[in-house]
Amino acid sequence: xxxxxxxxxxxxxxxxxxxxxxxxxxxxxxxxxxxxxxxxxxxxxxxxxxxxxxxxxxxxxxxxxxxxxxxxxxxxxxxxxxxxxxxxxxxxxxxxxxxxxxxxxxxxxxxxxxxxxxxxxxxxxxxxxxxxxxxxxxxxxxxxxxxxxxxxxxxxxxxxxxxxxxxx
Amino acid sequence: xxxxxxxxxxxxxxxxxxxxxxxxxxxxxxxxxxxxxxxxxxxxxxxxxxxxxxxxxxxxxxxxxxxxxxxxxxxxxxxxxxxxxxxxxxxxxxxxxxxxxxxxxxxxxxxxxxxxxxxxxxxxxxxxxxxxxxxxxxxxxxxxxxxxxxxx
Numbered sequence: 192x193x194x195x196x197x198x199x200x201x202x203x204x205x206x207x208x209x210x211x212x213x214x215x216x217x218x219x220x221x222x223x224x225x226x227x228x229x230x231x232x233x234x235x236x237x238x239x240x241x242x243x244x245x246x247x248x249x250x251x252x253x254x255x256x257x258x259x260x261x262x263x264x265x266x267x268x269x270x271x272x273x274x275x276x277x278x279x280x281x282x283x284x285x286x287x288x289x290x291x292x293x294x295x296x297x298x299x300x301x302x303x304x305x306x307x308x309x310x311x312x313x314x315x316x317x318x319x320x321x322x323x324x325x326x327x328x329x330x331x332x333x334x335x336x337x338x339x340x341x342x343x344x345x346x347x348x349x350x351x352x353x354x355x356x357x358x359x
Numbered sequence: 360x361x362x363x364x365x366x367x368x369x370x371x372x373x374x375x376x377x378x379x380x381x382x383x384x385x386x387x388x389x390x391x392x393x394x395x396x397x398x399x400x401x402x403x404x405x406x407x408x409x410x411x412x413x414x415x416x417x418x419x420x421x422x423x424x425x426x427x428x429x430x431x432x433x434x435x436x437x438x439x440x441x442x443x444x445x446x447x448x449x450x451x452x453x454x455x456x457x458x459x460x461x462x463x464x465x466x467x468x469x470x471x472x473x474x475x476x477x478x479x480x481x482x483x484x485x486x487x488x489x490x491x492x493x494x495x496x497x498x499x500x501x502x503x504x505x506x507x508x509x510x511x
Contacts, residue, residue, distance in 0.1 A: 201413055205467040208417035212424040213460055219428060220453045224441055237365050237429050244425040341461075345468030349476060349483050 203259055207252035210334050215244065239298055246294045250287050258283040258335070264342065277335045284331010285324040292316075292323035366433050373426040376419040377502065383419075384495035387412045391488040406474060409487075413467055420460070445508065452504040459497055466490040 235243075261283075262276045296316055304312055390408050431438065439445040466487075473479055473487055 199471065201410060202467070202471055205413060205417040205464065208421045209460055209464045209467075212420055213457065215424055215428060216453055216456055216460070219431070220450070220457075223446075223450070223453075235432065237362065237369060237432050240429055240432055241369070241425055244421075244428065248421050248425075341464055342468055345465050346472050348465070348469050348486060349472040349479070 199259075203252065203256045206259075206338065207248065207255045210255065211244070211248045211251045213334075214330065215247075235299075242298060243294065247287075247291055250290050250294075254283040254287040254331075258331075264338065273339055276339060277332050280335025280338075281328040281332040284334065285328035287331065288323040288325075288327015289320055291327070292319055369426045369429040369433070372422055373430060376423040376426065377498070377505075379415055379419045380423070381495060381498045381502070383412045383415055384491050384498060388488060388491040388495060391484070391491065402474075406470075409470060409491075412491075413470060416463070417467070420463070424456075448504060448507050452501065452508065455501055455504060459501065462497070463494065466494065 258279055262272075262279045264276055296312075296319070300312065387409055391405075441447070441450060469490065470487060473483060476483070
């Protein structure tokens with residue numbers, strides 16, 4: 192039986208919304224400065240865009256839950272624990288990347304390809320899956336490292352002036 | 360017709376999300392400031408409403424970012440260049456949103472840590488209260504940027 196505790200549901204909800212929102216805002220900032228983002232956005236139907244964001248949010252919520260459950264981040268103080276948190280962040284980030292890539296292909300590519308192109312698409316999708324795992328993993332690792340710092344900052348804000356309970 | 364309805368729905372959700380974030384922050388600040396006296400209320404009474412707001416807040420944040428990008432898409436492909444004054448305002452707003460997200464997650468993690476402390480100091484509780492006041496003020500600033508982008 193898994194003895195690890197279930198992570199706090201609100202924390203999981205908040206972290207998932209935070210990770211998804213930061214990723215999308217940074218992406219928009221990078222695209223806006225470098226490519227004609229107007230043309231890029233015009234290619235995607237609004238309803239499809241909403242579906243994609245909803246999918247990324249939902250997958251991130253699920254993977255954040257598994258990541259928090261696996262690492263017990265709140266209890267992790269030692270340096271070795273921090274390494275475990277970041278490594279797990281890479282693994283779950285990679286998983287998120289692969290699932291989201293599948294959603295992207297399913298929503299944007301599959302409806303538009305002819306039947307005779309399917310073998311080629313499968314080949315490209317296989318390569319894309321590996322790329323999605325690496326990119327998602329790197330993002331997951333960066334977010335995990337940032338979260339460790341954010342947890343520490345929040346802990347300092349609360350515990351710096353904490354009055355311990357009177358043992359008597 | 361269908362795309363026009365989607366566009367109206369997206370804008371409606373965006374405004375609703377903003378109203379929930381701003382109104383909820385003011386109410387939560389007021390709750391901590393005037394009603395939830397830590398010496399007279401249980402922990403549940405003190406923090407129940409705050410936890411409820413955080414659930415609502417992060418749901419609204421997801422909706423705001425999702426519909427915000429949708430609003431940008433509605434302007435496409437006639438999105439002004441980053442060098443234009445509209446583009447500069449958008450860049451400032453995006454940076455301000457990043458800062459807001461960062462401060463907000465620290466507020467949530469702080470609330471989580473506060474909930475685990477058995478006997479929190481009044482100063483810590485005051486910081487929590489300020490966190491919600493600051494959230495309301497920050498959202499007010501973001502609203503100004505949004506208004507400039509929408510109406511020039």
